[in-house]
Amino acid sequence: xxxxxxxxxxxxxxxxxxxxxxxxxxxxxxxxxxxxxxxxxxxxxxxxxxxxxxxxxxxxxxxxxxxxxxxxxxxxxxxxxxxxxxxxxxxxxxxxxxxxxxxxxxxxxxxxxxxxxxxxxxxxxxxxxxxxxxxxxxxxxxxxxxxxxxxxxxxxxxxxxxxxxxxxxxxxxxxxxxxxxxxxxxxxxxxxxxxxxxxxxxxxxxxxxxxxxxxxxxxxxxxxxxxxxxxxxxxxxxxxxxxxxxxxxxxxxxxxxxxxxxxxxxxxxxxxxxxxxxxxxxxxxxxxxxxxxxxxxxxxxxxxxxxxxxxxxxxxxxxxxxxxxxxxxxxxxxxxxxxxxxxxxxxxxxxxxxxxxxxxxxxxxxxxxxxxxxxxxxxxxxxxxxxxxxxxxxxxxxxxxxxxxxxxxxxxxxxxxxxxxxxxxxxxxxxxxxxxxxxxxxxxxxxxxxxxxxxxxxxxxxxxxxxxxxxxxxxxxxxxxxxxxxxxxxxxxxxxxxxxxxxxxxxx
Numbered sequence: 001x002x003x004x005x006x007x008x009x010x011x012x013x014x015x016x017x018x019x020x021x022x023x024x025x026x027x028x029x030x031x032x033x034x035x036x037x038x039x040x041x042x043x044x045x046x047x048x049x050x051x052x053x054x055x056x057x058x059x060x061x062x063x064x065x066x067x068x069x070x071x072x073x074x075x076x077x078x079x080x081x082x083x084x085x086x087x088x089x090x091x092x093x094x095x096x097x098x099x100x101x102x103x104x105x106x107x108x109x110x111x112x113x114x115x116x117x118x119x120x121x122x123x124x125x126x127x128x129x130x131x132x133x134x135x136x137x138x139x140x141x142x143x144x145x146x147x148x149x150x151x152x153x154x155x156x157x158x159x160x161x162x163x164x165x166x167x168x169x170x171x172x173x174x175x176x177x178x179x180x181x182x183x184x185x186x187x188x189x190x191x192x193x194x195x196x197x198x199x200x201x202x203x204x205x206x207x208x209x210x211x212x213x214x215x216x217x218x219x220x221x222x223x224x225x226x227x228x229x230x231x232x233x234x235x236x237x238x239x240x241x242x243x244x245x246x247x248x249x250x251x252x253x254x255x256x257x258x259x260x261x262x263x264x265x266x267x268x269x270x271x272x273x274x275x276x277x278x279x280x281x282x283x284x285x286x287x288x289x290x291x292x293x294x295x296x297x298x299x300x301x302x303x304x305x306x307x308x309x310x311x312x313x314x315x316x317x318x319x320x321x322x323x324x325x326x327x328x329x330x331x332x333x334x335x336x337x338x339x340x341x342x343x344x345x346x347x348x349x350x351x352x353x354x355x356x357x358x359x360x361x362x363x364x365x366x367x368x369x370x371x372x373x374x375x376x377x378x379x380x381x382x383x384x385x386x387x388x389x390x391x392x393x394x395x396x397x398x399x400x401x402x403x404x405x406x407x408x409x410x411x412x413x414x415x416x417x418x419x420x421x422x423x424x425x426x427x428x429x430x431x432x433x434x435x436x437x438x439x440x441x442x443x444x445x446x447x448x449x450x451x452x453x454x455x456x457x458x459x460x461x462x463x464x465x466x467x468x469x470x471x472x473x474x475x476x477x478x479x480x481x482x483x484x485x486x487x488x489x490x491x492x493x494x495x496x497x498x499x500x501x502x503x504x505x506x507x508x
Contacts, residue, residue: 003264004381008224012216012257021205021214022250022257028206029174032057032067034139040071041135058208062188066177075135082130089123140170176203178247185235185246193229201248201259219259231263271384272338278388279332280340280420282395282412283372286310288324289412292335297421299403302413309368321372329379339385340423341373342392390422398428
Protein backbone atom coordinates (compact mmCIF):
# COMPACT_ATOMS: atom_id res chain seq x y z
CA UNK A 1 0.00 0.00 0.00
CA UNK A 2 1.37 3.43 -0.94
CA UNK A 3 2.25 6.10 1.63
CA UNK A 4 2.61 9.86 1.61
CA UNK A 5 4.59 12.27 3.76
CA UNK A 6 2.22 14.56 5.65
CA UNK A 7 3.01 17.52 7.87
CA UNK A 8 0.60 18.77 10.55
CA UNK A 9 0.98 21.77 12.83
CA UNK A 10 -0.34 23.17 16.08
CA UNK A 11 0.33 26.12 18.36
CA UNK A 12 2.49 25.64 21.47
CA UNK A 13 1.62 27.30 24.78
CA UNK A 14 4.94 27.66 26.58
CA UNK A 15 5.96 29.14 29.87
CA UNK A 16 8.34 32.09 29.92
CA UNK A 17 11.21 29.78 30.86
CA UNK A 18 10.38 27.36 28.03
CA UNK A 19 10.19 30.26 25.57
CA UNK A 20 13.71 31.31 26.56
CA UNK A 21 14.92 27.71 26.15
CA UNK A 22 13.40 27.45 22.67
CA UNK A 23 14.92 30.80 21.64
CA UNK A 24 18.33 29.64 22.84
CA UNK A 25 17.99 26.35 20.94
CA UNK A 26 16.96 28.19 17.76
CA UNK A 27 19.82 30.68 18.08
CA UNK A 28 22.35 27.86 18.48
CA UNK A 29 20.78 25.92 15.59
CA UNK A 30 21.09 28.97 13.31
CA UNK A 31 24.76 29.47 14.19
CA UNK A 32 25.54 25.80 13.56
CA UNK A 33 23.68 25.80 10.24
CA UNK A 34 25.40 28.91 8.89
CA UNK A 35 28.83 27.76 10.06
CA UNK A 36 28.30 24.31 8.54
CA UNK A 37 27.26 25.84 5.22
CA UNK A 38 30.41 27.97 5.11
CA UNK A 39 32.65 25.00 5.90
CA UNK A 40 30.93 22.77 3.33
CA UNK A 41 31.31 25.46 0.67
CA UNK A 42 35.01 25.60 1.55
CA UNK A 43 35.27 21.87 0.81
CA UNK A 44 35.66 20.42 4.32
CA UNK A 45 34.78 16.74 4.98
CA UNK A 46 31.48 16.12 6.73
CA UNK A 47 32.85 13.40 9.04
CA UNK A 48 35.57 15.71 10.32
CA UNK A 49 33.09 18.55 10.73
CA UNK A 50 30.75 16.37 12.79
CA UNK A 51 33.37 15.76 15.46
CA UNK A 52 34.53 19.38 15.48
CA UNK A 53 31.00 20.83 15.65
CA UNK A 54 29.86 18.50 18.44
CA UNK A 55 32.73 19.65 20.62
CA UNK A 56 32.73 23.33 19.65
CA UNK A 57 28.97 24.01 19.83
CA UNK A 58 28.04 21.48 22.53
CA UNK A 59 25.49 19.50 20.50
CA UNK A 60 24.73 15.81 20.20
CA UNK A 61 25.39 13.66 17.14
CA UNK A 62 21.66 13.47 16.34
CA UNK A 63 21.33 17.26 16.55
CA UNK A 64 24.26 17.67 14.13
CA UNK A 65 22.61 15.16 11.78
CA UNK A 66 19.38 17.20 11.90
CA UNK A 67 21.25 20.40 10.95
CA UNK A 68 23.11 18.61 8.16
CA UNK A 69 19.95 16.94 6.80
CA UNK A 70 18.07 20.24 6.62
CA UNK A 71 21.00 22.06 5.04
CA UNK A 72 21.69 19.26 2.55
CA UNK A 73 18.06 19.45 1.41
CA UNK A 74 18.36 23.18 0.74
CA UNK A 75 21.64 22.78 -1.16
CA UNK A 76 20.31 19.85 -3.21
CA UNK A 77 17.12 21.71 -4.19
CA UNK A 78 19.10 24.76 -5.33
CA UNK A 79 21.44 22.64 -7.46
CA UNK A 80 18.55 20.71 -9.01
CA UNK A 81 16.80 23.97 -9.88
CA UNK A 82 19.83 25.52 -11.62
CA UNK A 83 19.12 23.97 -15.08
CA UNK A 84 15.40 24.79 -14.88
CA UNK A 85 16.06 28.37 -13.78
CA UNK A 86 18.54 28.85 -16.62
CA UNK A 87 16.08 27.56 -19.23
CA UNK A 88 13.30 29.67 -17.73
CA UNK A 89 15.44 32.81 -17.90
CA UNK A 90 16.36 32.05 -21.51
CA UNK A 91 12.67 31.76 -22.42
CA UNK A 92 11.87 35.02 -20.63
CA UNK A 93 14.75 36.83 -22.34
CA UNK A 94 13.70 35.55 -25.75
CA UNK A 95 10.11 36.67 -25.18
CA UNK A 96 11.23 40.05 -23.80
CA UNK A 97 13.33 40.69 -26.90
CA UNK A 98 10.41 39.85 -29.17
CA UNK A 99 8.14 42.23 -27.27
CA UNK A 100 10.78 44.97 -27.25
CA UNK A 101 10.94 44.97 -31.08
CA UNK A 102 7.25 45.89 -31.30
CA UNK A 103 7.27 48.71 -28.73
CA UNK A 104 7.58 52.28 -30.03
CA UNK A 105 6.69 54.41 -26.98
CA UNK A 106 9.98 55.69 -25.45
CA UNK A 107 8.86 55.41 -21.80
CA UNK A 108 7.58 51.84 -22.22
CA UNK A 109 10.62 50.86 -24.26
CA UNK A 110 12.91 52.16 -21.53
CA UNK A 111 11.24 50.02 -18.87
CA UNK A 112 11.33 46.93 -21.08
CA UNK A 113 15.05 47.48 -21.69
CA UNK A 114 15.64 47.67 -17.95
CA UNK A 115 13.73 44.42 -17.42
CA UNK A 116 15.68 42.73 -20.20
CA UNK A 117 18.99 43.84 -18.65
CA UNK A 118 17.93 42.45 -15.25
CA UNK A 119 16.98 39.11 -16.80
CA UNK A 120 20.29 38.90 -18.67
CA UNK A 121 22.23 39.66 -15.48
CA UNK A 122 20.31 36.94 -13.59
CA UNK A 123 21.05 34.47 -16.38
CA UNK A 124 24.75 35.29 -16.25
CA UNK A 125 24.85 34.72 -12.48
CA UNK A 126 22.96 31.42 -12.73
CA UNK A 127 25.24 30.10 -15.47
CA UNK A 128 28.34 31.11 -13.51
CA UNK A 129 27.03 29.46 -10.33
CA UNK A 130 26.27 26.24 -12.18
CA UNK A 131 29.70 26.22 -13.81
CA UNK A 132 31.46 26.79 -10.47
CA UNK A 133 29.10 24.40 -8.59
CA UNK A 134 28.37 27.30 -6.26
CA UNK A 135 25.28 27.52 -4.07
CA UNK A 136 23.99 30.85 -2.80
CA UNK A 137 21.95 30.81 0.41
CA UNK A 138 20.61 33.84 2.28
CA UNK A 139 19.63 32.82 5.81
CA UNK A 140 16.82 35.14 6.81
CA UNK A 141 15.45 35.74 3.26
CA UNK A 142 16.72 38.10 0.56
CA UNK A 143 13.64 40.31 0.93
CA UNK A 144 14.37 41.13 4.57
CA UNK A 145 18.10 41.54 3.86
CA UNK A 146 17.39 44.14 1.16
CA UNK A 147 15.01 46.00 3.47
CA UNK A 148 18.02 47.57 5.24
CA UNK A 149 18.74 49.66 2.15
CA UNK A 150 15.28 51.33 2.28
CA UNK A 151 14.47 51.49 5.98
CA UNK A 152 11.63 54.01 5.86
CA UNK A 153 9.90 52.33 2.93
CA UNK A 154 9.92 49.05 4.87
CA UNK A 155 8.66 50.51 8.16
CA UNK A 156 11.96 50.82 10.07
CA UNK A 157 13.01 53.94 11.93
CA UNK A 158 16.68 52.95 12.31
CA UNK A 159 19.16 50.26 11.29
CA UNK A 160 19.17 48.72 14.78
CA UNK A 161 15.44 48.03 14.52
CA UNK A 162 15.95 46.24 11.21
CA UNK A 163 18.93 44.30 12.60
CA UNK A 164 16.80 43.04 15.49
CA UNK A 165 14.21 41.64 13.04
CA UNK A 166 17.00 40.22 10.88
CA UNK A 167 18.58 38.29 13.74
CA UNK A 168 15.17 37.13 14.94
CA UNK A 169 14.30 35.79 11.50
CA UNK A 170 17.63 33.98 11.13
CA UNK A 171 17.16 32.30 14.51
CA UNK A 172 13.46 31.52 14.40
CA UNK A 173 13.37 27.73 13.97
CA UNK A 174 15.10 24.43 14.59
CA UNK A 175 14.64 20.91 13.24
CA UNK A 176 14.65 17.57 15.06
CA UNK A 177 15.35 14.65 12.72
CA UNK A 178 13.46 11.39 13.18
CA UNK A 179 14.43 7.84 12.26
CA UNK A 180 12.41 4.63 12.18
CA UNK A 181 15.41 2.84 13.71
CA UNK A 182 14.89 4.80 16.95
CA UNK A 183 12.34 4.07 19.65
CA UNK A 184 9.18 6.19 19.20
CA UNK A 185 10.57 7.29 15.81
CA UNK A 186 12.73 10.12 17.18
CA UNK A 187 15.16 10.15 20.09
CA UNK A 188 15.60 13.91 19.95
CA UNK A 189 11.89 14.51 20.62
CA UNK A 190 10.06 11.60 22.25
CA UNK A 191 6.27 11.70 21.84
CA UNK A 192 3.78 9.93 24.11
CA UNK A 193 -0.01 9.80 24.17
CA UNK A 194 -1.59 10.65 27.52
CA UNK A 195 -4.79 9.20 28.97
CA UNK A 196 -6.94 12.10 27.75
CA UNK A 197 -5.73 11.57 24.17
CA UNK A 198 -3.41 14.57 24.03
CA UNK A 199 0.25 14.33 23.00
CA UNK A 200 3.25 15.08 25.19
CA UNK A 201 6.73 15.85 23.81
CA UNK A 202 10.04 15.43 25.65
CA UNK A 203 12.56 17.55 23.74
CA UNK A 204 16.27 16.74 24.10
CA UNK A 205 18.21 20.00 24.44
CA UNK A 206 21.82 20.69 23.33
CA UNK A 207 24.52 19.94 25.86
CA UNK A 208 25.56 23.59 25.99
CA UNK A 209 22.21 24.58 27.57
CA UNK A 210 21.66 24.25 31.30
CA UNK A 211 18.68 21.91 31.06
CA UNK A 212 18.88 18.50 29.39
CA UNK A 213 15.17 18.06 28.60
CA UNK A 214 12.02 20.12 28.43
CA UNK A 215 8.49 18.70 28.32
CA UNK A 216 5.55 20.15 26.35
CA UNK A 217 2.19 18.68 27.35
CA UNK A 218 -1.41 18.87 26.19
CA UNK A 219 -0.81 19.07 22.43
CA UNK A 220 -3.81 18.59 20.15
CA UNK A 221 -3.77 18.98 16.37
CA UNK A 222 -6.84 20.34 14.62
CA UNK A 223 -5.95 18.26 11.56
CA UNK A 224 -4.14 14.93 11.59
CA UNK A 225 -4.28 14.26 15.34
CA UNK A 226 -5.49 10.68 14.85
CA UNK A 227 -2.81 9.99 12.24
CA UNK A 228 -0.05 11.26 14.56
CA UNK A 229 -1.40 9.19 17.46
CA UNK A 230 -1.46 6.13 15.19
CA UNK A 231 2.17 6.72 14.17
CA UNK A 232 3.22 7.04 17.80
CA UNK A 233 1.36 3.82 18.60
CA UNK A 234 2.99 1.91 15.74
CA UNK A 235 6.43 2.82 17.13
CA UNK A 236 5.56 1.08 20.39
CA UNK A 237 4.97 -2.30 18.75
CA UNK A 238 7.50 -5.12 19.00
CA UNK A 239 7.62 -5.48 15.21
CA UNK A 240 10.30 -3.02 14.05
CA UNK A 241 8.98 -3.19 10.48
CA UNK A 242 5.97 -1.15 11.59
CA UNK A 243 8.07 1.63 13.12
CA UNK A 244 7.88 5.04 11.45
CA UNK A 245 10.14 8.06 11.47
CA UNK A 246 8.60 11.17 13.04
CA UNK A 247 10.37 14.50 12.50
CA UNK A 248 9.65 17.81 14.20
CA UNK A 249 10.23 21.41 13.20
CA UNK A 250 9.71 24.18 15.75
CA UNK A 251 9.03 27.63 14.24
CA UNK A 252 8.56 31.00 15.93
CA UNK A 253 6.22 33.63 14.47
CA UNK A 254 4.55 36.82 15.72
CA UNK A 255 2.22 34.91 18.06
CA UNK A 256 4.74 32.48 19.51
CA UNK A 257 5.99 28.98 18.75
CA UNK A 258 4.44 26.29 16.55
CA UNK A 259 5.43 22.67 16.00
CA UNK A 260 5.25 20.93 12.61
CA UNK A 261 5.14 17.14 12.79
CA UNK A 262 5.99 15.08 9.68
CA UNK A 263 4.80 11.47 9.47
CA UNK A 264 4.13 8.80 6.83
CA UNK A 265 0.43 8.18 6.14
CA UNK A 266 -0.76 4.95 4.56
CA UNK A 267 -3.43 5.38 1.90
CA UNK A 268 -6.63 3.36 1.64
CA UNK A 269 -7.28 0.95 -1.20
CA UNK A 270 -8.21 2.46 -4.56
CA UNK A 271 -11.94 2.85 -5.05
CA UNK A 272 -11.57 4.29 -8.56
CA UNK A 273 -11.94 2.02 -11.58
CA UNK A 274 -10.38 2.91 -14.94
CA UNK A 275 -12.74 0.53 -16.74
CA UNK A 276 -15.62 2.94 -16.00
CA UNK A 277 -13.90 5.91 -17.60
CA UNK A 278 -11.98 8.90 -16.22
CA UNK A 279 -12.52 12.48 -15.09
CA UNK A 280 -10.22 15.10 -16.61
CA UNK A 281 -9.43 18.34 -14.77
CA UNK A 282 -7.98 21.38 -16.53
CA UNK A 283 -6.40 23.87 -14.08
CA UNK A 284 -6.83 27.49 -15.20
CA UNK A 285 -6.06 30.91 -13.80
CA UNK A 286 -9.57 31.47 -12.40
CA UNK A 287 -11.35 28.10 -12.34
CA UNK A 288 -11.07 24.32 -12.53
CA UNK A 289 -12.72 22.77 -15.60
CA UNK A 290 -14.01 19.22 -15.01
CA UNK A 291 -15.17 16.76 -17.69
CA UNK A 292 -16.31 13.20 -17.05
CA UNK A 293 -15.94 10.57 -19.79
CA UNK A 294 -16.98 6.97 -20.20
CA UNK A 295 -14.53 4.20 -21.07
CA UNK A 296 -14.94 5.01 -24.78
CA UNK A 297 -13.85 8.62 -24.30
CA UNK A 298 -17.30 10.16 -24.75
CA UNK A 299 -18.20 13.09 -22.47
CA UNK A 300 -20.91 12.40 -19.91
CA UNK A 301 -20.96 15.53 -17.78
CA UNK A 302 -18.93 18.72 -17.59
CA UNK A 303 -18.85 21.81 -15.38
CA UNK A 304 -16.41 24.28 -13.86
CA UNK A 305 -15.63 25.45 -10.33
CA UNK A 306 -14.51 29.00 -9.61
CA UNK A 307 -11.00 29.33 -8.13
CA UNK A 308 -9.98 33.00 -8.31
CA UNK A 309 -6.85 33.60 -6.22
CA UNK A 310 -5.82 36.98 -7.65
CA UNK A 311 -5.50 39.69 -5.00
CA UNK A 312 -5.88 37.26 -2.09
CA UNK A 313 -3.61 36.64 0.88
CA UNK A 314 -1.85 33.31 1.36
CA UNK A 315 -4.49 32.14 3.87
CA UNK A 316 -7.38 33.25 1.64
CA UNK A 317 -5.76 31.59 -1.37
CA UNK A 318 -5.36 28.34 0.54
CA UNK A 319 -9.01 28.45 1.66
CA UNK A 320 -10.31 29.20 -1.86
CA UNK A 321 -8.26 26.39 -3.39
CA UNK A 322 -9.34 23.99 -0.64
CA UNK A 323 -13.04 24.74 -1.19
CA UNK A 324 -12.72 24.37 -4.98
CA UNK A 325 -10.83 21.07 -4.73
CA UNK A 326 -13.34 19.80 -2.14
CA UNK A 327 -16.21 20.40 -4.57
CA UNK A 328 -14.37 18.68 -7.42
CA UNK A 329 -13.37 15.72 -5.25
CA UNK A 330 -16.96 15.24 -4.03
CA UNK A 331 -18.01 14.76 -7.66
CA UNK A 332 -15.09 12.39 -8.40
CA UNK A 333 -15.68 10.29 -5.27
CA UNK A 334 -19.33 9.93 -6.24
CA UNK A 335 -18.37 8.72 -9.73
CA UNK A 336 -15.46 6.53 -8.48
CA UNK A 337 -13.33 7.21 -11.54
CA UNK A 338 -9.60 8.03 -11.78
CA UNK A 339 -8.61 11.70 -11.86
CA UNK A 340 -6.47 12.90 -14.78
CA UNK A 341 -4.44 16.13 -14.79
CA UNK A 342 -1.72 17.59 -16.97
CA UNK A 343 1.95 17.10 -16.21
CA UNK A 344 2.64 20.77 -16.71
CA UNK A 345 5.82 22.78 -16.23
CA UNK A 346 4.18 26.02 -15.18
CA UNK A 347 7.40 28.01 -15.60
CA UNK A 348 7.01 27.69 -19.37
CA UNK A 349 3.50 29.11 -19.20
CA UNK A 350 4.57 32.01 -16.98
CA UNK A 351 7.52 32.78 -19.25
CA UNK A 352 5.13 34.12 -21.93
CA UNK A 353 3.69 36.79 -19.60
CA UNK A 354 5.63 39.44 -21.56
CA UNK A 355 3.27 39.19 -24.53
CA UNK A 356 0.03 39.00 -22.51
CA UNK A 357 -2.22 41.84 -21.48
CA UNK A 358 -1.47 43.28 -18.01
CA UNK A 359 -4.75 41.92 -16.61
CA UNK A 360 -4.14 38.37 -17.84
CA UNK A 361 -0.48 38.52 -16.75
CA UNK A 362 -1.56 39.40 -13.19
CA UNK A 363 -4.08 36.54 -13.15
CA UNK A 364 -1.46 34.11 -14.42
CA UNK A 365 1.12 35.24 -11.87
CA UNK A 366 -1.34 34.74 -9.00
CA UNK A 367 -2.23 31.19 -10.06
CA UNK A 368 -0.91 28.80 -7.39
CA UNK A 369 -0.65 25.87 -9.80
CA UNK A 370 1.68 23.75 -7.64
CA UNK A 371 -0.46 24.35 -4.56
CA UNK A 372 -3.61 23.29 -6.42
CA UNK A 373 -1.94 20.10 -7.64
CA UNK A 374 -0.61 19.30 -4.15
CA UNK A 375 -4.04 19.66 -2.56
CA UNK A 376 -5.68 17.62 -5.32
CA UNK A 377 -3.20 14.78 -4.83
CA UNK A 378 -3.59 14.83 -1.05
CA UNK A 379 -7.41 14.76 -1.17
CA UNK A 380 -7.40 12.05 -3.83
CA UNK A 381 -4.94 9.97 -1.80
CA UNK A 382 -7.16 10.19 1.29
CA UNK A 383 -10.23 9.17 -0.72
CA UNK A 384 -8.58 6.29 -2.59
CA UNK A 385 -8.81 7.98 -6.00
CA UNK A 386 -6.00 7.26 -8.46
CA UNK A 387 -4.36 10.35 -9.98
CA UNK A 388 -2.96 10.04 -13.49
CA UNK A 389 -0.78 12.53 -15.42
CA UNK A 390 -0.65 13.08 -19.17
CA UNK A 391 1.43 15.14 -21.55
CA UNK A 392 -0.21 18.60 -21.91
CA UNK A 393 0.79 19.06 -25.57
CA UNK A 394 -1.93 20.80 -27.61
CA UNK A 395 -4.81 19.82 -25.29
CA UNK A 396 -6.37 23.29 -25.63
CA UNK A 397 -6.01 23.35 -29.41
CA UNK A 398 -7.43 19.84 -29.86
CA UNK A 399 -10.31 20.53 -27.51
CA UNK A 400 -11.25 23.78 -29.21
CA UNK A 401 -11.24 22.42 -32.76
CA UNK A 402 -12.58 18.90 -32.18
CA UNK A 403 -14.98 18.97 -29.22
CA UNK A 404 -15.92 22.51 -28.18
CA UNK A 405 -18.63 23.15 -30.78
CA UNK A 406 -19.62 19.50 -31.09
CA UNK A 407 -20.67 19.19 -27.45
CA UNK A 408 -21.47 22.83 -26.68
CA UNK A 409 -18.82 23.10 -23.98
CA UNK A 410 -16.25 25.75 -23.17
CA UNK A 411 -12.71 25.56 -24.52
CA UNK A 412 -11.39 24.62 -21.08
CA UNK A 413 -13.91 21.83 -20.59
CA UNK A 414 -13.00 20.60 -24.06
CA UNK A 415 -9.34 20.60 -23.00
CA UNK A 416 -10.31 18.59 -19.89
CA UNK A 417 -12.02 16.11 -22.22
CA UNK A 418 -8.82 15.75 -24.26
CA UNK A 419 -6.84 15.26 -21.04
CA UNK A 420 -9.15 12.42 -20.02
CA UNK A 421 -9.14 10.82 -23.48
CA UNK A 422 -5.35 10.94 -23.63
CA UNK A 423 -5.12 8.88 -20.43
CA UNK A 424 -7.31 6.26 -22.14
CA UNK A 425 -4.89 6.06 -25.06
CA UNK A 426 -6.96 7.81 -27.73
CA UNK A 427 -5.09 9.34 -30.67
CA UNK A 428 -6.60 12.67 -31.69
CA UNK A 429 -6.47 13.04 -35.45
CA UNK A 430 -6.88 16.41 -37.16
CA UNK A 431 -10.50 17.02 -38.33
CA UNK A 432 -11.08 16.74 -42.05
CA UNK A 433 -12.21 20.39 -42.20
CA UNK A 434 -8.67 21.47 -41.29
CA UNK A 435 -6.82 19.34 -43.82
CA UNK A 436 -7.41 21.93 -46.54
CA UNK A 437 -5.56 24.52 -44.49
CA UNK A 438 -2.63 22.20 -43.71
CA UNK A 439 -0.94 21.25 -46.97
CA UNK A 440 1.83 18.88 -45.93
CA UNK A 441 4.55 17.58 -48.24
CA UNK A 442 4.79 13.84 -48.78
CA UNK A 443 7.86 13.51 -46.59
CA UNK A 444 5.91 14.83 -43.58
CA UNK A 445 2.84 12.60 -43.81
CA UNK A 446 4.40 9.92 -41.63
CA UNK A 447 5.06 12.29 -38.73
CA UNK A 448 3.32 12.20 -35.39
CA UNK A 449 -0.16 13.71 -35.35
CA UNK A 450 1.03 16.36 -32.87
CA UNK A 451 3.14 17.92 -35.64
CA UNK A 452 -0.14 18.64 -37.48
CA UNK A 453 -1.69 20.08 -34.33
CA UNK A 454 1.40 22.27 -33.95
CA UNK A 455 0.67 23.72 -37.37
CA UNK A 456 -2.95 24.30 -36.36
CA UNK A 457 -1.80 26.10 -33.21
CA UNK A 458 0.55 28.39 -35.13
CA UNK A 459 -2.09 29.29 -37.72
CA UNK A 460 -4.71 29.85 -35.03
CA UNK A 461 -2.45 32.19 -33.05
CA UNK A 462 -1.69 34.25 -36.15
CA UNK A 463 -5.36 34.33 -37.16
CA UNK A 464 -6.51 35.44 -33.72
CA UNK A 465 -3.86 38.15 -33.58
CA UNK A 466 -5.02 39.52 -36.94
CA UNK A 467 -8.65 39.24 -35.85
CA UNK A 468 -7.98 41.22 -32.64
CA UNK A 469 -6.14 43.94 -34.56
CA UNK A 470 -8.99 44.31 -37.02
CA UNK A 471 -11.57 44.52 -34.23
CA UNK A 472 -9.52 47.14 -32.38
CA UNK A 473 -9.08 49.25 -35.53
CA UNK A 474 -12.80 49.04 -36.25
CA UNK A 475 -13.64 50.21 -32.73
CA UNK A 476 -15.25 46.96 -31.57
CA UNK A 477 -14.20 45.11 -28.44
CA UNK A 478 -11.42 42.65 -29.19
CA UNK A 479 -12.08 38.93 -29.09
CA UNK A 480 -10.60 36.90 -26.24
CA UNK A 481 -7.10 35.58 -26.77
CA UNK A 482 -6.68 32.05 -27.95
CA UNK A 483 -7.10 29.54 -25.13
CA UNK A 484 -8.64 32.16 -22.79
CA UNK A 485 -12.30 31.63 -23.53
CA UNK A 486 -14.87 31.90 -20.76
CA UNK A 487 -15.72 28.60 -19.09
CA UNK A 488 -19.29 27.34 -19.50
CA UNK A 489 -21.42 25.31 -17.11
CA UNK A 490 -23.34 22.40 -18.53
CA UNK A 491 -26.48 23.69 -16.83
CA UNK A 492 -26.36 26.72 -19.14
CA UNK A 493 -27.13 24.53 -22.16
CA UNK A 494 -30.62 23.14 -22.59
CA UNK A 495 -32.21 21.31 -25.47
CA UNK A 496 -30.17 20.73 -28.59
CA UNK A 497 -26.47 21.54 -28.81
CA UNK A 498 -26.25 25.17 -29.98
CA UNK A 499 -24.80 25.96 -33.36
CA UNK A 500 -21.62 27.93 -32.62
CA UNK A 501 -19.77 30.06 -35.09
CA UNK A 502 -16.87 28.01 -36.43
CA UNK A 503 -13.36 29.30 -35.88
CA UNK A 504 -12.28 27.78 -39.18
CA UNK A 505 -13.33 30.95 -40.97
CA UNK A 506 -10.37 32.69 -39.34
CA UNK A 507 -8.03 30.65 -41.53
CA UNK A 508 -9.67 31.87 -44.71
